Amino acid sequence: MEFSQDRSGETLVINASGRVDGSNASDFLESLQGMFDPGDQKIILDLGGLEYISSAGLRVLLMAAQNLDKQNKSFSICSLTEAVGDVFRISGFDQIINVFPSVDDAQQG
Structure with a gap:
């Protein structure tokens, strides 16, 4: 799992690559x-x-989304690959967390 970030004003864009599963989910949460x-x-x-992304990775995203929501901060996800998008749709996570096709769409949303 690798990360990079770009901050512009009050917007933080985090780019994640690699795999998220039970073996690195806690590291994923700490990094985020x-x-x-x-x-x-x-x-x-x-x-x-x-x-x-495994169910452990989905739990991390849910915890991050809930934490940010409590702080009245906006959290969204974008640019899902087909495989990760399938996991989001099957699990219903695309109904829980805002998902956009691209960073530009997420910034507008």
Whole structure:
């Protein structure tokens, strides 16, 4: 799992690549939370480079979304690959977390 980030004003875009499963889900959560800044109001997680996500990874995303919601911050996900998008649709996560086709769409949404 690799990350990069880009901050513009109050918007943080995090790019994630690799795989998220039970063996690295806790590291995934720690890494995500370590990137959030108190001034960030909109967090966009770009999963275009993510090859695989397990239920443990979905739990991490749900926990991050709930935590940010409690802080009245916007959280969205974008650029899902076909395989990861299938997992989101089958699990219903696309109904729980805002999912957009691209970073630009997420910034507008």
